[in-house]
Amino acid sequence: MVASSFTCQPGIPVLHSKDLVNWTIINYVYTTLPFDRYKQPQHGQGSWAPSIRYHNGKYYVYFCTPSEGLLMAETTNPTKKWDLHVVKNIANWEDPCPFWDEDGQAYLLHGKKGAGPAILHKMSADGRSLLDTGVLIYQNKQKQPTLEGFKFMDKRDGYYYFAAPAGGVSTGWQSVFRSKNIYGPYEDKIVLAQGKTEVNGPHQGGLVQTQTGEWWFIHFQDKGAYGRITHLQPAVCKNGWPIIGADPDGDGIGEPVLTYRKPNVGRTYPRAVPQTSDEFTQNSLGLQWQWQAEQNEAWYSLTAHSGQMRLYATPVATDTGSLVYAGNLLMQKFMAPTFQATTQMSAHLTTNGERAGLVVFGNDYTCICLQKEQGALYLTIDEAKRVNKIYQPHKQLTRIPVSTQTLWFSVRVNADATYRYTYSTDGKNYKSLGDQYKADKGFWVGAKVGVFCLNPTAQKTAGYADFDYVRVEK
Structure with missing residues (x-):
């Protein structure tokens, strides 16, 4: 298929x-x-x-x-x-x-x-x-x-x-x-x-x-x-x-069925589902991942730090910082009506404006990320909306100062496509940041979830972020 x-x-x-x-x-x-x-x-x-x-x-x-x-x-x-x-x-x-x-x-x-x-x-x-x-x-x-x-x-x-x-x-x-x-x-x-x-x-x-x-x-x-x-x-x-499907009134026009017996193919096969979680321990990315544009080998490495994926703070081509124009978002489609996606990230941000984190992306998007601003580190929720087919400027919704570049980010998606971000500094105790948001479909596609690292300028910088895993749970 x-x-x-x-x-x-x-x-x-x-x-x-x-x-x-x-x-x-x-x-x-x-x-x-x-x-x-x-x-x-x-x-x-x-x-x-x-x-x-x-x-x-x-x-x-x-x-x-x-x-x-x-x-x-x-x-x-x-x-x-x-x-x-x-x-x-x-x-x-x-x-x-x-x-x-x-x-x-x-x-x-x-x-x-x-x-x-x-x-x-x-x-x-x-x-x-x-x-x-x-x-x-x-x-x-x-x-x-x-x-x-x-x-x-x-x-x-x-x-x-x-x-x-x-x-x-x-x-x-x-x-x-x-x-x-x-x-x-x-x-x-x-x-x-x-x-x-x-x-x-x-x-x-x-x-x-x-x-x-x-x-x-x-x-x-x-x-x-x-x-x-x-x-x-x-x-x-x-x-x-x-x-x-089913034809309850006998008019020859079927209606979809939501449950039915499995097809008879001569034997029974074990349950399997498309891939979601990734521990980044292989020599290639899992097949669930896609970039927003043609893959560039300079965007990432699976060998720079063993057992982790390194994303480099790639410049955004439009020099605006909006993730809409970033090809180096590594994402996958929403994979279930309800799910939770969690990642552990150790960032090494060197230049003001660099940011790395977890994103929920559609025509509108939000992200929870670590950012460097005026030499200090902040944990932020950022957002951009598409209004009348025009993408609005990327803006910051909330921020708090932090003293560590190692963080755990998580997003919980509910059955009505609302979601909320949480974060942790020890991988055990999580706190909510920001409000509850509503996921939006993309251009001919559903919403996506993934990770990123970039800088909102046209200049190359030295920052990066190491992601230990992305784990998806129901």
């Missing part, structure tokens, strides 16, 4: 499961994007809506960046390196998905930025080039508005099928389209909608068949600060159309 990364890098996490329930992160499709502007944060840009397919012994992932074009990555082993290719330099494409027909002819289906029509191209057999300018195969703004997230399905009983959600990410539904001719005309049917459930806008899903013949549908739900969380639904075929 793969997912969008937008500005975060490494990008497009590859997750693995043997039963569609227990997942772990095994790799990323790319380390960096091949465009210079992603050396700095580009919120909302980067990799959008990837699709993954297996064909003739290779795994393929297709995705678009909204300004640069269509890209494809391929590998024979998804745990190893993926080879990344720019298929076409073009702006305003989105949501591509490949398909290889029975005669070997390759096709690519995609939309346009703003959720536009379904457009089909012929491709070379190796999937590296488009062979035509594309044909519009479906558009009906009245029946299926805001159509996006295209996913070709298997050809069955002489029909070509593709799935696509419509109606908007948080308010829409999932549809399926079929035709005897790959170029149409296509019939359409809504196969999954919110109905009377609490699962709003079931969106951008894909059908999977297990080795025992069962069909399942994986989709997401927009949960604001918690991001676009993943659901698994049972699926059956009736009269040539999938019915997904």
Whole structure:
């Protein structure tokens, strides 16, 4: 399974499961994007809506960046390196998905930025080039508005099928389209909608068949600060159309189920979850971590101090100190409805303005950090908000003087996305600092939590912070 990364890098996490329930992160499709502007944060840009397919012994992932074009990555082993290719330099494409027909002819289906029509191209057999300018195969703004997230399905009983959600990410539904001719005309049917459930806008899903013949549908739900969380639904075929989830009224439009038996894959596998905590004892960062921009080796070290991760006080490119513009934030998505993240940090701040700490980041952010000001050390809560799509200046909400550069920081996130920071000077006794805050979603993504060290100038300084661990608990 793969997912969008937008500005975060490494990008497009590859997750693995043997039963569609227990997942772990095994790799990323790319380390960096091949465009210079992603050396700095580009919120909302980067990799959008990837699709993954297996064909003739290779795994393929297709995705678009909204300004640069269509890209494809391929590998024979998804745990190893993926080879990344720019298929076409073009702006305003989105949501591509490949398909290889029975005669070997390759096709690519995609939309346009703003959720536009379904457009089909012929491709070379190796999937590296488009062979035509594309044909519009479906558009009906009245029946299926805001159509996006295209996913070709298997050809069955002489029909070509593709799935696509419509109606908007948080308010829409999932549809399926079929035709005897790959170029149409296509019939359409809504196969999954919110109905009377609490699962709003079931969106951008894909059908999977297990080795025992069962069909399942994986989709997401927009949960604001918690991001676009993943659901698994049972699926059956009736009269040539999938019915997904439950269909209590028998109208052929499924509703999401919140609990169900696990898929039958022939055996039972132990519980597993994507990675969260990191003790920083390995020679590489855990796969749960992403930076806000193209990774720079000068930002950090895992060998400068054994068993710790060192973050250097990297200059912020805009010379404002706002974390919005800092590529060197090391973060991961909110990983549960409620959780607590704790880190131990030993800072060595040498220059006024240097700061290091723990951050909760979205369109708005706050952080608890140690700062050096006028030669003295202060423990602070800082904040910046995004108002009318404009990022406001970074500001300090509260501060207290401290005499140590070794601190423990913790944040507790509640089920309503509110959170509170605490700190300790001995790792045992914690005190609250600041108020209760409300996490905000980011640009197309949920909120993130992580650590940082930077200085709010364009000048290189000598400060750094050693993080002993980040531990996540429920």
